Amino acid sequence: MESFTDALKQRNLKKIREFPKSDLHNHFVLGGSRQYLHKMTGIKIEPVKTPILSMDEMHAWNWENLGERFETSEMRKLLIRATIHQAREDGVTVLEIGEDVWGLSEYFHNDIDELIEAFTTAQREIAPDMELRLQIGLSRHCPIGYLQECLSHFWGNRAFYSIDLYGVELAQPIENFKSIYRRAKKEGLCLKAHVGEWGSAEDVRRAVEELELHEVQHGISAIHDESVVRFLADHHICLNITPSSNILLGRIPGMSGHPIGRLYRSGVDVTINSDDILIFDSDVSKEYLRLYESGCLSAEELDSIRQNGLTVR
Template sequence: MTFIEALNSQDLEKIRKFPKADLHNHFVLGGSREYIFNKTGYKIKSITTPLKSMGEMDSWSSKYIGNHFNSPEGRKLLIEATFAQAKFDGVTVLEIGEDVWGLGEFFDNDIEKMIFCFQEANARIAPEIELRLQIGLSRHCSVDYLMNCLSHFWGHKEFYSIDLYGDELAQSIANFIPIYDKAAENGLVLKAHVGEWGTAKDIITAVELLHLNEVQHGIAAVQDENVIEYLIENNIRLNITPSSNVLLGRVSDMAHHPIAQLYHRGVDVTIGSDDVLIFNSDISKEYLRLYQSGCLTKEELDDIRINGLRDRKNKASHRSTNNGARIYKEL
């Protein structure tokens, strides 16, 4: 059976069997409901109808997440739950990581301990998954504070990428230039959340100032043909999260999600989950929903899936590893 046939059958179990990437996943909210329930007896419900305000999302967070996981053990459990979820979903490339403030809060400011926690959970729960460890930044934090936290992270080759998230309108993107310059020196893939709440122009500004390789969301690009062309010319990848966009009211419905237009124009797009626990958005469900809504054809979705599995950073080395060869053979 091929992935195209699996989509055609509209059978999630079959879709889950094929390798997929998740390059837009906030692990704190990326876990398996079942795993968390089995370990804690604690039930987390997802959102099913679009939110009317960000206040509604905050009340969801305080009800279901609150302080329940605010301990080293709680954080560890969420990391494990995220690998369990990705394994169940057939995700074979997973890009996740801790927010820089979490290092002091949950790992005694010990970077080796933090890295070990992710790698150990990876090896124990889902060794078939390629972990791309990410450094996370919240946009509302001051750059001085972030730089201070980041001093523990620089030079650690285990990190693959850096991402900026949180309130897109909290402060000017230009403030983050020194951080991204340093991240580029460290050889990290440069990513940031832009063009979800902001405009198409914000996407170009962020890419130019921070030299981004990839944009989380970036769906506002669809409003401006020049921005679309800019993304294509500069080979900028967009890691798009359809269910999240619909439930946060950024897009009217799945059928009209701009991923179709961006893909048809030739933008490099991938499909991510954003927050599995909030949006009930695992990767297999995202593919199925895009197919069932008529947004993209099954052949197009397969093309996007295969594209997401490409390692743009380590093109040459990827194929030479056993893991890489295995993934490519299974495509």
């Protein structure tokens, strides 16, 4: 029987897709199958071909390609189904996705059970053997009081696995979110945040220390400070990295020099993930193959990362 490393060395994307893998950094609104969405809506969504240089440009792309056409409860649920379809076709067996807290009132009539059912029903119908980890999402630009009010509907519900902070990384100081993350810790959630994509290595350390994070989404700027790299390795903080996204957002010049290779070899726990498939054409299997073809990581190293992603936390 051929192994995952064999599939990589043969550059056989179809075979790579057959092996189980995780996707722990996926924004479902942009994480779905473009073929499925085209079939269901007639809307053809093409990925970006050249780097976009800011989050503002990314949001502009999002508005142009999705915009108001997907701003209904029905279409939000379709995006969930599209993401689970995509993950199933890509061999993803552990998928972590969730809704932003403001989406509860916007798309699910302020009914937490309706929100949970939208995700779990899609998973049950499309990929019943997949492990679905539901995430609570926080937009970093939102006032803390507003987020706390929204979160009152989520606290105490055991359907949720993790909490994540995302959006414009420098929108407000990380310390502002301490009270929310202390409560999330008491709730037993996996604590995650986007940091170190646009910010500094010190921002990564500060976020981990202030919010007591278990995992960091991105975290690639840690590579610029050896003491932060050692800190992450010593404290077993996992970085959920999205290579193509980093390149197409202009954070990294190319795949061959992506810091995931140096971080992994320095003992930092890393996983390989998709981020926004519709924008970056970045499903997980393609990410593994791109990293291998670029020489950033060997087939054996990539297989080790794949297996680690299936057992994180």
